[in-house]
Amino acid sequence: MDDNAHCLDVLRMHDRDRYLSSLLLPEKYRDDCVALYAFNAEIARVRDVVSEPMPGEIRLQWWRDAIANDGEGARANPLANALLKVITKHNLPRDAFDKMLLARAFDLYDDPMPSMGDLEGYAGETTSLLFQLSALIAGTEPSSQLAECCGHAGVCYALMTILRDLPRHSSRGQLYLPADILKNVGAQPALILSGDMHEGLPKALTKMIALCRDHKEKAVVSLDELPSSLRPAFLPLCLIEPHLRKMEKAGFNPFADRMKISQLRAQWALWRGQ
DSSP states (O other), X not given: OOHHHHHHHHHHHHOHHHHHHHTTSOHHHHHHHHHHHHHHHHHHTHHHHOSSHHHHHHHHHHHHHHHHHOOHHHHTSHHHHHHXXXXXXXXXXXXXXXXXXXXXXXXXXXXXXXXXXXXXXXXIIIIIHHHHHHHHHTTOOOOHHHHHHHHHHHHXXXXXXXXXXXXXXXXXXXXXXXXXXXXXHTOOHHHHHTTOOOTHHHHHHHHHHHHHHHHHHHHHHHHHTSOGGGGGGGGGGGGHHHHHHHHTSTTOOTTTSOOSOOHHHHHHHHXXXX
C-alpha cells in the first residue's frame, strides 16, 4: 500500500464525513487533501487509543517534532511522509499544525469546557484551521475574507460533531458542552455524563443548534464572496443541516436515538452541495 492509499484508508476508517467529501474533490488536489484530512483524523482519535493522558501527550509531541523537523523517523511513517510532502508542495504554514496539535491536548483530559468563547477558540484552533489549510491546498491565498469564512465554518462544523458525539464523549467522562450554557439553561453536567435525558439537556441542545446555524449562515455568506473554486474544500458543511434536523425531531434523545445520518443521505447532501 502506497502512502496515498494508506491515508485514504485511515480516513475511511476514522472520518466518514471527510472521506465521503474527499471523493468529490477535484482530482488535481484530492490526494493532498486526503493526507491532510487523515492527519486530522489521526490526531482527533488519540484519546480513543490511549488509556491515560501522558501517552496521548507523547503521540501529539511526536507529530509536532515530525512536522517541525521533517526527520527520517517521520518519513518512515506513511501518513507523516504524505503530509510532509503536502506541506512542502503547498508551502503550508507549519505553525498552523503546531496550533492544531496543542489544541488537541484538551481532548486527553476530562476538564470542562468553561464557556462558549472557549469552545469557539478550540474549534478555531482545530476545525477552522483544517478548513483553512484545505483551502490553501485548493489554490487560494491567505486573506481576511478566507480567515473569516474558515472561522465560522470551523465553529459550526465542530458544534455539529460535538452534539453528534455527545453519547461517546459522555460515556468516557468528557463534556464539550460549554459550562456557561449548561448553567444558563439549568442543565446538570453530572446527569449528562451519566446519560440522563433531564429537562435541562434539551434546552442546552436547542441553544447549541441555534449557535451552530448562526455560524453556518455566516460561513455561507463569506464563502459566496470567495472564488467558486474553493467550494469543494467546504463540502463537509453540507452535512450539518441533515444532522441538526435529525436532532430537532420531537422526543429526540441523544442517548437512545441514532445520532449519525445514513451514508446514503450523507452522499446525497454532499452531491447536492457541489
